[in-house]
Amino acid sequence: MNQSCESSDDLRAYQHYVYIVVYSVILAPGLLGNVLALWVFKVYIRETKKAVVFMMNLAMADLLQVLSLPLRIYYYLNNTWPFGHPLCMICFYLKYVNMYASIYFLVCISVRRCELVMRPLRYNSSKRKGDLLVCALGWLLVCLCCLPFPLLRNQSPPPSEAGGSLGVCFLELPMRPVGVPGAWALLILAELLGFVVPLVLVLACTCQTAGSLRLSAAGAIPDRGEKRRALRMVLSCALVFLVCFVPYHITMPLDFLVKANALRDCAVRNLIRRCHPFTLCLASLNCCLDPLMYYFTTDEFWRRLSKPELPESMMFGRRLSCMTGGEDTEGEEG
Template structure:
């Protein structure tokens, strides 16, 4: 399949618009994303052994967000200066990290939702062996995401004609990111990759998150008799799962709507120049929304996770928790008194 745009030429105004959108949004989310995720890792490092509320998954989610945030300064430089003087390998690494972050975030948001729902529906099933299982789930998740995201950089052709005012052949004029030309690929293979990305990367995780939201909300209408007597705990779990669903719908749903449309533009499937121009202007906005999760995830931790409130309001918590943990070991009640 030839991805060159033969019927409608890309205007310089469109390219300038796209660069301005990327530069402004990435500049806005850089500082809060960096500070928020560093703070999240600091808090979760203290509480990872003290609670079973999906903290392992949230730590990995913060790592995924931090990886993308660290690549933002280079992206901002490129979109402000219209040049990439850092070489093709670094360009491809930053390009690759964008998609690894997005799909790792989707994966771990789904894991957080499933774990919080499970702790409400079946609280007695979680023990130390399950915590070790969470680590395995995280490791497998990273491996799958990294492997499945390889087609994104591999399908880019650094030696092709990007059909823009910049050239890929020389140093400071090297194009990068979405302006890298696509390799030739057959239509069936392209649509297969697109459908798999939509189903495995978004639709199935979204169904899991929405199902967990419904189950957790339904548990609030049940009698409180049982292992969990505190309705406040169920409400906190519902806030967490609802926050995951909100991040899905705000950050990732728009991108996965425009992704197949953008593919149709690049593959010359659409004939209307006005429609192609509209899609080209919408797609950068949805891609920026997908990056916004780097700043929204720390807010989700802060407003839905007790550990954040306790750690930030009482710096002495780690010492007191250490004392409580030692006392629990003496009395033999460590596992039964976990949150």
Template sequence: MNFTNKSCENSEGLRTYQHYVYAVVYSVILAPGLLGNVLALWVFGVYIRETKKAVVFMMNLAVADLLQVLSLPLRIYYYLYNIWPFGHVLCMICFYLKYVNMYASIYFLVWVSVRRCQLIMRPLRYNSSRRKGDMCICGFGWLFVCLGCLPFPLLRIPVATQYIDSNDPHGQVCFSELPLRSVSAPVAWSLLILAEMVGFIIPLILVLACACLTAGSLQEGAISDRGEKRRALRMVLSCAAVFLVCFVPYHVTMPLDFLAKANTLASCALRDLIQRCHPITLCLASLNCSLDPLMYYFTTDEFRRRLSKSEIPEGRTVSRQLSCIGGGERMIRLQHH
């Protein structure tokens, strides 16, 4: 993928800096991401299964975030110790899950925004059959994202003999430090443009459009409906905020990083700047694992209510009432005897 003969040395200082950034950020988001998404799945799956407010998409979003969080300990180990002793297959799985999480999160953030907007604009059109349709949309989304992210690991060359630390024969390079396969310039640019259009630009337009439509709906309808519309707007704006903070910076620097690695930039200083900024934007893309549970808490009334106080599910309440009634009847019989 080298388009010119101009090349710059990949300094050890740059690699040390990148490893430090990754290790610190991934360590920070590991605990809140794990706890927040496990709690989210528990609340969505057990307590608010009957609600129709895009919970199916939020559950799948939590699953996508959890998949990436579970791969973070191995990433942290690699960036702290500069070795990957776990084999090439596991390296590729972790590398693949990173991008599956990112684009699955983008996909489900879009559908959370679309569904909340639809529920405000046309509330009577959502029924049980539409709920089944949501599950089909999620299944298609996972298949589409998993297939679409295959080029990320497939374009990397497994190098079992290239080590970061020559004194450790078991430590391979991994993740983005694996060399790229040689592909033609048209193929490389086609993949890049396709990823930007389908994975970023179109979803961004949809999320912003949903935010504008939901905000516009506040001017219509009865005053009694405005509370629900404000809650819907809060959810859609939160999705847009997560999208803008986590995914816009990465997709801005992704083509620049591609140009830097393809040796198409004449300035070595510019290449160094891009390769120092790109890890930061990649970490921002991972930050959504911790931001999404916060979004659920502050924008979903059911989620916040269930976590703010201990509530007994309805089925358990009924069973306790029956047991109390039965116990009371037994006490009355004992008193008569």
């Protein structure tokens, strides 16, 4: 195979430039937005049932991804990795864990808001505890399913292509030999579990929530304003999913086949390698888009930022609730 088809200095420089620019742009807003989101959701975790547990976990996944960006920017700027091979593999692995955790919790948010619109009376305190279990199982499932990403990479530190001695990292880690049948099996499984099924669920929740607006006042929730707020949330989840994750899951299997040497045509290989960095950057862009989704679609988030005196009023509300002997506050917000 022609060496220029395999890896060229110009292609590597182009990929590094794309990563440096995009990661530098999303670092500050992604960090500030998700720290702010966790601060707000911590206040409201007991005051509402509108998928706040899932949004907190989504913000945590985004924040963990943002915290790894400085190391990635350093590598792409200097073309070398001085932090040791184990840390490289950890950062490489966590990139996929955080991305698929984000997909998982976007699905959970969509399902919860749709469920609250269609069957609001079925949600109670025991189900809230179930949400915590869903989050824990989700993290475990994502961590296990993402193990093939680092395991398919060469575990011995490779020599640096840029002339250094500390090796390459991230997507430039060499692939272990994988046969074409094995590569296709892994790709189909990854696309189904990590993309197709979540996409179908998000779109189904969007359609169901939108359809509930056409129901009469005798529907599941008489308050059309509540339905509109729920629809804004699930539409935002769908939009983030379509913008950030659909392009990546189109180029990801093609890039995998390139790295597994299952695609031989040089023109096709180079085209895929030039498109894949953009889609990978789009997948990271959700770190900035998710906080915007919280602000524009979540009443609690907007009120917390708009009214600094809200914590005192909430404390008064809690004391009043205790005096009246009810958990009415929990039942009122839906």
